[in-house]
Amino acid sequence: MNDHSLSISQEQLSALRRLFHQHAETGMAEFWTTARIAQELEETGLSPLVGECVSLAEARMGVPDENTLRKARERALREGAPKAWLERMNGITGLAVDIRPDLPAHTVLRFDIDAVDVEESEKPSHLPHQEGFASLHRGICHACGHDGHIAIGLGLARELAKRKESLTRNVRLLFQPGEEGCRGARAMAGAGLLEGARHMIAAHIGMWARRDHSLVCGARGFLATTKFDVTFTGRAAHAGAEPHKGANSLLAAASAALNMHALPRHGEGDSRITVGRLEAGSGRNTIPALARMVCETRGSTTAVNEYMFEHCRSIIEHTAAMYEQQCDIRIMGGSGSAGSDDALIRLVRESAENVPWFRPELVEDSAPGFGSDDACVHMAAVQEQGGDATYIMLGSELAAGHHSPDFDFHEEVLMPSVELLTTLVLALDRR
Numbered sequence: 001m002n003d004h005s006l007s008i009s010q011e012q013l014s015a016l017r018r019l020f021h022q023h024a025e026t027g028m029a030e031f032w033t034t035a036r037i038a039q040e041l042e043e044t045g046l047s048p049l050v051g052e053c054v055s056l057a058e059a060r061m062g063v064p065d066e067n068t069l070r071k072a073r074e075r076a077l078r079e080g081a082p083k084a085w086l087e088r089m090n091g092i093t094g095l096a097v098d099i100r101p102d103l104p105a106h107t108v109l110r111f112d113i114d115a116v117d118v119e120e121s122e123k124p125s126h127l128p129h130q131e132g133f134a135s136l137h138r139g140i141c142h143a144c145g146h147d148g149h150i151a152i153g154l155g156l157a158r159e160l161a162k163r164k165e166s167l168t169r170n171v172r173l174l175f176q177p178g179e180e181g182c183r184g185a186r187a188m189a190g191a192g193l194l195e196g197a198r199h200m201i202a203a204h205i206g207m208w209a210r211r212d213h214s215l216v217c218g219a220r221g222f223l224a225t226t227k228f229d230v231t232f233t234g235r236a237a238h239a240g241a242e243p244h245k246g247a248n249s250l251l252a253a254a255s256a257a258l259n260m261h262a263l264p265r266h267g268e269g270d271s272r273i274t275v276g277r278l279e280a281g282s283g284r285n286t287i288p289a290l291a292r293m294v295c296e297t298r299g300s301t302t303a304v305n306e307y308m309f310e311h312c313r314s315i316i317e318h319t320a321a322m323y324e325q326q327c328d329i330r331i332m333g334g335s336g337s338a339g340s341d342d343a344l345i346r347l348v349r350e351s352a353e354n355v356p357w358f359r360p361e362l363v364e365d366s367a368p369g370f371g372s373d374d375a376c377v378h379m380a381a382v383q384e385q386g387g388d389a390t391y392i393m394l395g396s397e398l399a400a401g402h403h404s405p406d407f408d409f410h411e412e413v414l415m416p417s418v419e420l421l422t423t424l425v426l427a428l429d430r431r
Ligand SMILES: [Zn+2]
Pocket: 116, 143, 144, 180, 402, 403
């Protein structure tokens, strides 16, 4: 395929990216984003699937409380999100779209759509400020490039829709909520959206591809992870007169945090444990009766992560008994590990040879995973049913690292990315 055969332009892709950048929404509350993507797809002649059919209720993790969701929905309406789509979503964010729903499942691509809970930079050198498309929402910003992923996904949808008569099998695009914190993938996979698929492709701007014109065709060694919140509930008491009648939640949480960090490590791979936040107590002269911890474990394999999480659970429960606490452990997100398959890596490389923007000397077969990504849930689901998967890193120089307030990528990566994925999907269809 040459550049001229794409119907979408670089200007249109940049405009889309900027639009979604402005309306950055936190994970599992992407109401404006989902409704607007649905509208764009509908205008392309496609029929997006939204609501319960794209999200298994019991597998949804880390969903904000009802009040936060209501406010996010109201804000989406205020900001002009298409009302009909918001209603059809029925409170659930994310969507799937089939290019040829009449044909059997074949290739699935995942595009994540959530922003990061970080305050966007106001430095004059930050392009979104210079060009007037900075996030409208305080404390939430597209600091991971998912705004670019949405634009690429919409561009790909348009290119595939234009060629849909030539497809021999279905291509399904997932616009996934809540990638940050690994919250959204399991609910989508749980809704059966990967069933029967032979190929699974995820792509991310930057990561280890941080030069313009570079490309990484696959990734190996994403960390498996479990995100969990812990609450200790004890008994308050007068700290001077009756401390013996209290049950101290602050000490329970502090003791659990120290012991979790002191766990012996698994011999078969790297692991991580982080208690990222600990809040406890109410005042100076009261025995603290409530403590909350926000934690995560990670492991280089799913088994190593499970070892870490199960031992954390044991420490929390035993510490609770020691300090006479009720404890509650709530899973807020998680993903296993997965890696790219050689055959798909080769095909990505061959596809890139037809996209001149990617320079052959800057194309690498594979890189380590970049922390954790719940694309691994989709990858593993397709691999378990005998298919293959890959995770592509799309090269762009970055103004600052992922999740930093100054994060930004070069928009010129959007067009070649659409071209690469279109070429790749058509090559898979022909095989
Ligand atoms: Zn991220």
